[in-house]
Amino acid sequence: xxxxxxxxxxMARRKMSLxxxxxxxxxxxxxxxxxxxxxxxxxxxxxxxxxCKVLDCQPGDILEFIPETSDEKEPA
Amino acid sequence: MEIRITTPHILRFLEVFSWIIFIGLxxxxxxxxxxxxxTLFINPQGAANFWEHANLEALYRFDRGxxxxxxIVMCIVAVLxxxxxxxxxxxxxxxxxxxxxxxxxxxKNFITNLAYASFAIGIFSLSGARYSEWLTLQGTVVxxxxxxxxxxxxxxxxxxxxxxVISQLVKRGIEIQTENExxx
Numbered sequence: 556x557x558x559x560x561x562x563x564x565x566m567a568r569r570k571m572s573l574x575x576x577x578x579x580x581x582x583x584x585x586x587x588x589x590x591x592x593x594x595x596x597x598x599x600x601x602x603x604x605x606x607c608k609v610l611d612c613q614p615g616d617i618l619e620f621i622p623e624t625s626d627e628k629e630p631a
Numbered sequence: 632m633e634i635r636i637t638t639p640h641i642l643r644f645l646e647v648f649s650w651i652i653f654i655g656l657x658x659x660x661x662x663x664x665x666x667x668x669x670t671l672f673i674n675p676q677g678a679a680n681f682w683e684h685a686n687l688e689a690l691y692r693f694d695r696g697x698x699x700x701x702x703i704v705m706c707i708v709a710v711l712x713x714x715x716x717x718x719x720x721x722x723x724x725x726x727x728x729x730x731x732x733x734x735x736x737x738x739k740n741f742i743t744n745l746a747y748a749s750f751a752i753g754i755f756s757l758s759g760a761r762y763s764e765w766l767t768l769q770g771t772v773v774x775x776x777x778x779x780x781x782x783x784x785x786x787x788x789x790x791x792x793x794x795x796v797i798s799q800l801v802k803r804g805i806e807i808q809t810e811n812e813x814x815x
Contacts, residue, residue, distance in 0.1 A: 602815050
């Protein structure tokens with residue numbers, strides 16, 4: 556998927572662990588892990604808002620669009 | 632006192648009902664298989680009271696090969712019905728019905744298998760019915776299709792189409808459910 560989740564980068568910048576973020580955002584560790592590893596299919600605005608609030612950042616700091624090359628494209 | 636019928640109650644009832652039908656179909660399939668072998672290899676008198684008042688004596692007298700072919704069609708249909716209900720009782724027994732996340736690949740496979748089984752029963756029943764018509768034209772007497780347990784091919788074919796459609800809906804449901812589960 557061309558949308559890259561840079562949650563781990565922002566967490567490292569804020570020196571915050573996954574457990575701490577999970578507590579503050581109110582998401583389960585498994586859901587955060589799905590988000591961090593890029594397995595998530597969609598992110599709710601409310602979740603994004605909570606993460607941005609806790610990490611004190613913008614949505615663009617967490618999500619990044621990198622166009623994929625034709626040979627990288629996966630079948631739908 | 633009010634009696635509330637909940638979904639688990641209905642499922643329990645359906646499970647028991649499926650077991651009863653499955654056992655009945657096993658007995659029927661076994662009976663038809665046994666009577667076929669008995670009539671063909673041991674005693675031809677078995678054709679007179681083949682299975683549940685089905686009389687195939689005239690057909691046996693007309694031609695032993697045609698009798699064997701008709702009996703084999705009956706056997707295939709009976710076994711397929713038993714297999715179909717076996718998959719249903721197996722699904723109940725393995726407790727694969729989950730109302731928290733109902734759309735599961737196992738459910739799709741289950742419905743697809745039922746659709747295939749129903750289609751096969753329909754096709755074999757249809758061929759049995761056409762064969763019976765042809766035999767009647769050849770001048771022999773063949774019992775009623777319902778007595779031979781190969782009637783209602785149109786219903787089986789219709790059911791298989793409905794089940795195929797449902798399996799496609801379940802497939803889409805699985806995709807939506809997976810997407811929903813992966814929405815954070």
